[in-house]
Amino acid sequence: MGTEVEVELPAGQERVRLRRLDPERVSDVELDELAALVNRCYRSTDSWTHEAQLIAGLRVTRERLRMYMDDRDVVLFVGELGGRIVASVKTGAVRDTVIGPLPPERAPAGYIGLLSVEPVLQSRGLGRALVLFAEQFCRQQLGLHRMALDVLEPRADIIAWYTRLGYQLGTARRPARKFMMDKGEQLVTEHDFDFVLMEKALA
Ligand SMILES: CC(C)(COP(=O)(O)OP(=O)(O)OC[C@H]1O[C@@H](n2cnc3c(N)ncnc32)[C@H](O)[C@@H]1OP(=O)(O)O)[C@@H](O)C(=O)NCCC(=O)NCCS
16 A cells, blocks of 8 residues: 555545655645635634534644644655645544543544535545545555544544444543643533544554
8 A cells, every 4th residue: 555545535536645744745835725725714704514614723733733743653644636735634543632631542543633624625525535445454464453533523424434433432531621722722512511432443
């Protein structure tokens, strides 16, 4: 399995090429473009599923992306179309997620985060293709047998979406408010809610 793949969108002839970002060579311009995509997808109402109704502020900045990439276990893929970054997924082996350490018998697992598809390209199968690609990468390149990800519990639509992809909700959870405030982000709602863990065993 190479680090470049082509994903043919089911509804058209356009092909989105996935490229692994090289921490040594990635430019500030690329990271700014990626951060803008992620923020547009997560924190605006242009996506069919987003978190703008729950959290205000930037989901990610160039500096935070650089910080992620300082961790050699983190692998960032971007999807490009017509020379523009239109999709992303952060993956790699983890023993901890936002929620805390994974149980030893279920660690390490492949992670899925920063999953973003340009809003005008959504609902055409690209998000699903990115998840399946990350799973294949973790299985084949990293030898992992499980996947894990964190979601915000009120996001019933994305939980249902991951469930259709074979992910199961566990019982592990972490209150979102303090975690978000420590990152400089604010909950939009007065009521509190949690991050919850979803996991999948890879075939
Ligand atoms: C989540 C995200 C990556 C999905 O990307 P996508 O390209 O739209 O995903 P797909 O086209 O593969 O998925 C389409 C699915 O969503 C469903 N869907 C599409 N529009 C929908 C809507 N308005 N409401 C509910 N489901 C919808 C489709 O029925 C389809 O279901 P299926 O896969 O069971 O057939 C994208 O919406 C996004 O970037 N969201 C913002 C960031 C985010 O929330 N990331 C995940 C955080 S955990």
